[in-house]
Ligand SMILES: Nc1nc2c(ncn2[C@@H]2O[C@H](COP(=O)(O)OP(=O)(O)OP(=O)(O)O)[C@@H](O)[C@H]2O)c(=O)[nH]1
């Protein structure tokens with residue numbers, strides 16, 4: 001196993017940057033470029049002030065002053081010896097330090113290689129390693145709560161309890177097998193069915209939580225649609241608190257969909273501003289309008305902007321038949337125009353002014369109510385598509401086992417389905433995995449993690 005190194009802080013200029021070195025020679029390599037306390041002799045979990053030196057530069061070897069933190073195997077993130085060097089955050093210095101470490105015998109780490117080593121050395125299971133990556137990507141309180149819970153091992157513990165239940169069920173079935181010749185029934189099949197149903201219920205509830213989990217992690221898709229000039233882009237800018245989209249009194253200003261995320265009331269929303277819906281012969285605008293229609297079909301919530309200045313130009317036909325909840329927003333309240341009639345059933349109707357300095361809390365409250373994501377009570381919420389697929393497969397195989405038990409199918413065939421369930425659940429924590437799957441998972445991590 002060779003010693004790897006990488007900058008673990010983001011690219012670019014910063015107050016400090018941290019280089020991480022992990023592997024059997026981490027201390028020796030660090031000591032060759034370090035003037036200060038000998039890191040090979042340092043106690044684990046201690047930090048030391050010193051100087052980074054380039055041993056090949058004899059006249060002026062000092063590169064920077066910094067702090068070295070020492071972690072001894074196995075009590076480190078990777079389970080190996082680790083030195084973390086905090087230096088000043090100039091991109092040039094960062095490159096120099098990494099080149100220096102490579103010249104002294106370290107190798108540049110691949111994306112996610114530190115986490116992969118942590119997994120290989122049993123410091124984390126796969127679900128926990130993925131939770132660390134989720135933690136790095138977290139962008140709302142709700143997503144953070146889930147990442148934290150998975151990082152603490154709540155998901156892994158739940159899966160391990162399910163695995164124990166499945167093994168117990170298999171053992172009971174095997175008893176049936178061993179004594180089948182003697183015509184004795186050791187376990188009442190109804191009891192086995194009830195145990196399998198309980199497992200199936202838990203696994204399928206976890207799989208179902210993915211719809212919520214995915215929305216919490218990646219943002220609740222909220223399309224802002226309506227006629228041209230209704231004020232959609234003005235509302236987008238207001239919700240994002242940013243000058244993201246061009247606003248103008250010219251009808252058809254927005255040609256393409258424009259999207260960005262914002263955290264509101266602890267939840268992440270992905271707002272999508274769309275080209276105004278109108279009849280047009282302009283080929284580019286037509287493409288924009290078909291993109292608006294595509295955004296409507298993918299939306300979890302539709303904000304339908306209505307312009308009281310042009311109440312007859314509204315075109316709700318594109319979404320009146322969808323089941324997606326619609327919030328009708330009658331904009332430009334500051335103009336004091338009559339409230340147009342809303343011809344369709346909506347989840348909420350709100351009058352506001354996207355432009356004027358008017359409180360838009362009624363809209364954000366309506367979003368929260370409709371999103372209605374109960375992230376506080378769910379025992380386990382799944383946010384990872386890989387886990388979702390495995391749980392779906394596990395739901396199907398337990399369902400087959402229940403059917404086989406009910407149909408009095410021989411125990412060895414039932415056990416096969418249960419073993420398949422164990423396989424799917426174990427793939428989540430990585431108890432059963434292949435190098436290819438690991439490479440695929442960890443290659444999506446950042447370098448330095
Ligand atoms: N008085 C008033 N004007 C508004 C309000 N919101 C938007 N406007 C104005 O309405 C015009 C159109 O606004 P946009 O946000 O560009 O409208 P849009 O719906 O994105 O229009 P398209 O991109 O053409 O589909 C601009 O001149 C805005 O300044 C509002 O609350 N009150």
Ligand SMILES: [Mg+2]
Nearest residue numbers: 232233253254
């Ligand atoms: Mg616009």
